[in-house]
Amino acid sequence: MNVYYRTMRYKDENKSESIFQATIQLLNEIGFSEISMSKIAKRAGVSPSTIYVYFENKEDMLKKIYLNVKEKLSYGMIGDIDTEADPTKETFEAIMRNLMDFIKNNKEEFLFIEQFANSPLVEKLCSEASLKFFKPFYDMVERGKKQNLLKNAHPDILLTFCYFPVTQLAKENFKGTFEFSEEVFSQIIEISWDAIKK
Structure with a gap:
């Protein structure tokens, strides 16, 4: 009796991570x-056909990597x-x-997010899908508004004052045009808080 074995391609987590990092x-x-x-x-360090074991196409790959990094963030x-x-x-x-620590420890992922955010692909592929990762932030803002601690503004506006000062100055830091210190960072936090508090 002849026995035939079907060849199957199994996903390897190490290869998946290598593809993620290479893409970023x-x-x-x-x-x-x-x-x-x-x-x-x-x-x-893999064959092109190997990528299609993990992803349907380039758009699927970019979407999954972006969501993976946003969740990590x-x-x-x-x-x-x-x-x-x-x-x-x-x-x-x-x-x-925590955001500053993430950026310092994950520079490549941070720059990838920034580049992706400025691409039309972010709207096409996954802008809505990534929102679920940040629900705790939105809930926190709503709680602060109900407690009469924060301005009665859209959560995105309030969160912008916490996110963008850090990210913009981090990019300047990477370029060598701005240097962080504890004193400077404390000033950033106070200015951001003053901008959103009621």
Whole structure:
């Protein structure tokens, strides 16, 4: 009796991570217009056909990587914070500090998010899907508004004053045109809080 075995291709977590990292690095280096599956495969040390074991196409790959990094960012910003119980001001300060730590420790991922955010692909692929990761932040803002601690403005407006001062100055820091210190960062936190408090 002849027994035939069907060849199956199994997903390897190490290869998946290599593809993720290769894509992030290449996007930061050459941008969306120049990236290709063959370049990603070469950087990751896999064959181009291997990528299709993990992703349907380039758009599917970019969407999954973007959502993966956004989720990692949201967890990094929340850390051990209890957004439902901790005092609002201390929570905002902790989030800003966690954000700064994430950026310093995950420069490639941060720059990838920034580049992706400025691409039309973010709206096409996954802007809505990433919002669920940041629900605790929105809940926290609404709680602060109900407690009459925060201005009665849209949560996106209030959160912008906590996120963008850190990210913009981080980018300047990476370029060597701005230097962070504890004194400077404390000033950023106070100015941001003054902007959103009632």
